[in-house]
Amino acid sequence: MLDQVQRDSIIPDDRLMLPGISHICLVVYDVEKTARHWADAFGVGPFTIRTVETPETRGEVRGEPAAFTLKFAYAQMGPFVLELVETVSDSAIYQEHLEAKGEGVHHLGFNIPGSLDCELEKWDRAGFKPLMVNRRELSQYGWAYMDTESTAGCILEIVCDPALGWWQTLQMTGDFEALKSNAK
Numbered sequence: 277m278l279d280q281v282q283r284d285s286i287i288p289d290d291r292l293m294l295p296g297i298s299h300i301c302l303v304v305y306d307v308e309k310t311a312r313h314w315a316d317a318f319g320v321g322p323f324t325i326r327t328v329e330t331p332e333t334r335g336e337v338r339g340e341p342a343a344f345t346l347k348f349a350y351a352q353m354g355p356f357v358l359e360l361v362e363t364v365s366d367s368a369i370y371q372e373h374l375e376a377k378g379e380g381v382h383h384l385g386f387n388i389p390g391s392l393d394c395e396l397e398k399w400d401r402a403g404f405k406p407l408m409v410n411r412r413e414l415s416q417y418g419w420a421y422m423d424t425e426s427t428a429g430c431i432l433e434i435v436c437d438p439a440l441g442w443w444q445t446l447q448m449t450g451d452f453e454a455l456k457s458n459a460k
Contacts, residue, residue, distance in 0.1 A: 292402050298435065299350075299357035299385040303370045307362040310379075311349040320358060323349045327364060328410075334418070336409040337368055346370075359385065369408045369421065383421055383431035391416035392436040399434070412437060 304310040307325060315321040325347065332343040345364035350357050361382065363370040373382055388395050393416060396406060404422045411418035417437040424432045 290398055290401065292398055294386045294432070295388070296386075297356050297384050298387045299359045301359040301361055301382045301385060301433070302380060303373050303382040304360050304362055304379045305374065307347045307349045307360050310360050311351070314351070314358065314360075320353060321351050323351045323360075325349045330410050334411040334413075334415070336406070338407060339405070342366065342368075342408075357385075367408075381430060383433045385419075385433040385435055388434045388436050390436060392418045392420065392434075395434050395436050396420060407431065 302310070311321070311323040311325065315323065327345065327347045329345045330343060332341045335342045335344055337344075343365075344367040346367060347362040347364050349360040352358075361370060363374075370382070373380075392409075392411065396409075399406070399420075399422055404424055406420040407423050409418065409420045419433055419435045419437065422432045422434060424430070
């Protein structure tokens with residue numbers, strides 16, 4: 277596998293290049309219930325659960341400003357993270373998936389170095405538009421779900437934010453123990 281310096285030296289700035297999958301996301305109706313099921317049935321965990329509120333000034337759905345609140349659960353599974361997501365408020369993307377397909381795989385996530393705007397420009401030149409964008413306070417960082425279902429078989433998420441790899445270094449046992457005790 278290429279390290280970042282090798283990758284940067286051989287991949288043109290204008291070419292899409294996905295690294296290994298960082299996470300697989302399932303859209304669910306209830307994050308806590310689903311995390312508890314994965315822990316009990318499959319031994320996956322510990323999970324960290326958090327709620328993310330995105331104001332209209334930093335969120336977009338299909339190119340239009342949008343505010344949304346999402347609840348996430350994360351657990352490390354070997355080389356990648358299992359991410360569960362639940363809509364708390366105003367996220368048409370997840371509701372559409374739930375209505376059309378029910379709970380299940382929503383997207384594959386990839387950590388991409390560089391700024392979100394530069395990466396979105398590359399994807400646009402390649403013919404892919406973002407379905408949903410969430411920018412951080414520093415707008416060059418964030419993530420976007422790309423409209424790739426018809427060509428890749430699923431939505432691909434580009435994560436251009438060094439801070440969003442936080443789950444890979446967390447000690448998540450406290451959240452998992454709380455989750456297990458709430459299940460009883």
